[in-house]
Amino acid sequence: MARVLIIGAGGVGQVVAHKCAQVPEVFSDICLASRTEAKCKKIAAQLSRPIETAGVDADNVPELVALIRRFRPDVVINVALPYQDLHIMDACLETGVHYVDTANYEPPDVAHFEYKWQWDYQARFKERGIMALLGSGFDPGVTNVFTAWAKKKHFDTIEELDIIDANAGDHGMPFATNFNPEINIREVTANGKFYCDGAFVETKPMEISKVYDFPAGIGPKKIYLLWHEELESLARFLKPHGLKAARFWMTFSDNYLKHLEVLQNVGMTRIDPVMYNGHEVIPLQFLKALLPDPASLGPLTKGKTCIGCLIKGTKDGKPRRYYVYNICDHQEAYREVQSQAISYTTGVPAMIGAMMVATGTWKGTGVFNMEDFDPEPFMQKLNIHGLPWTEQFLEG
């Protein structure tokens, strides 16, 4: 029986609250906190059992500490913005409470997608006798667990890892981003990067693409090579086991890329201020003010997501190709937790990660990535809590 504090009441926070509330045998007491407490109360009203709510500025460590001291959680789930990871980790250190998040810390001024800042907390978490579980979303998160599972169960050596993320959903709007538009656009306008023969190789944004034929009726879609944070930890993890290449791929529709290209051409993705009538306007933030609120897309989105790992290696001296993936349906997710699959696939693993920590199934002191633990209990929980997975052994 554990007490959990969830920080962040956006789309993912809503899913985490729903999923924690569904497991009272683990999460006896839940508090949902956000800068705007009204958002927490709105989510609380959807749930099958009562939870606490609180208003907190996640950039304000003393405020966070006071909230943690008041609610006394066993574990904190951070699903606020990536800019706030370090403040919440600081508050956990000060209060001696375990920490779980879904996305790596990012400085507000420039997109990095690196674990450096959070891995630097290793010694402090160890000394304090608590654990931080980093990146317990889908990608990173489940993709790391899939990889650890493949390595444990099906491979002696792993030479190639391709993480492939398809959102084959359609919200019916001419253009909208599925989560915070600022983060979304930062991700796809950044340079690409992948692991190759011991080093990371940079590409121009969206420079490398190919067509991938997805299962479950999704069919062939164009996928683009992006940098994604789990490649950093997974390359480190698989290096001693023969890794030659690790890549991350994501689908983007031609329409989405057309909009992005134009917005870049006219300067609307800039994050430096532009003077307008005597006031500073940051184009990307003004764009966010113009676009539909991602939360409003939930009830409109149809179709599926498909995220998985395609792995090439050897078992018992023989070459092997293996694909493990999850299919999540936007409308089914919305029916269950009033959020579409993008939030659902991130929120469910955040709950399961907190469950691993709260129950002591995953145990340790220091800062951990998902592949550092035994994947088996996590893989079981995925099947139980809404993200069932499928594995295939492929020819050729």
Next chain:
Amino acid sequence: MARVLIIGAGGVGQVVAHKCAQVPEVFSDICLASRTEAKCKKIAAQLSRPIETAGVDADNVPELVALIRRFRPDVVINVALPYQDLHIMDACLETGVHYVDTANYEPPDVAHFEYKWQWDYQARFKERGIMALLGSGFDPGVTNVFTAWAKKKHFDTIEELDIIDANAGDHGMPFATNFNPEINIREVTANGKFYCDGAFVETKPMEISKVYDFPAGIGPKKIYLLWHEELESLARFLKPHGLKAARFWMTFSDNYLKHLEVLQNVGMTRIDPVMYNGHEVIPLQFLKALLPDPASLGPLTKGKTCIGCLIKGTKDGKPRRYYVYNICDHQEAYREVQSQAISYTTGVPAMIGAMMVATGTWKGTGVFNMEDFDPEPFMQKLNIHGLPWTEQFLEG
């Protein structure tokens, strides 16, 4: 020998100043005025002979009247914004000075492209014993003169008039508008409209298009049906002579339309204010702040414009098809007047219109459109002053 006051020091004002300065036998004295006098001084410094400059707010009638009383022009050329036409006409009425412009008045809040407001000045200009010459640019302007010329010289009846405007220039930028982006975008996002069998028929924006094969090596280009103000006066003009259809067409590249579509989709062409950090931001005006200054495109633009009239009718009882057009080269225009062909093709006819008025070649009291006068002297001046035209009798 006449004194001319030019109001407006944008791209077109610059061309008008250059071209008036080239004709000292007509324009003995020139004053160039604009809200920002520094812009006038910069243009004055390019010219072969000295001119006066002045600062004036073209929305402020008393300021305009004071300037007119001080400089005592015989004719005022208005190449400021279309929002300012009526203020400048008011000042001409008060001072008894002839008026010439290149674009119809437009209320700031919504795009109309109608002569209504300016035609309402008819009685007042008549009583005051002065003339207003409306729309003495290229289109409207030369296109009206081309039509009047065709009717006078080559046709007994005119059944169809197609005005076709191609900008086959390339500024090498991913996206930029050739003149004031706000006016430019208003024009192409407005509904289309054309004259058909006695009435005007509306279309959705850019609903009707076809491919037209342009002369002078430009070749086939996609043209789109737009509403353009000269259709209003030319339909009235040709109605008694058998007119069945009158249409205006303009080329747009797929790339230009792609940018425009996306900017509309995300709301960047809206002209209503959006709240951003406690301040009102009008998206279309913010877009203007982001895009390259149209004046900066001058030195970059290569290629040609081709604007002309394709006319179908009868002569001596036999069917006839006739095409009259001008070709203008962006780089040649820039070498001569430091502005590309879009400004050049508007500014030269403004000078010629003022010349017609100043020399009494075109004479009258009241408000006139270009086709109300004998086209012959204007057609001659086009050949002399940089906009030579070609006519073709077509088969079929």
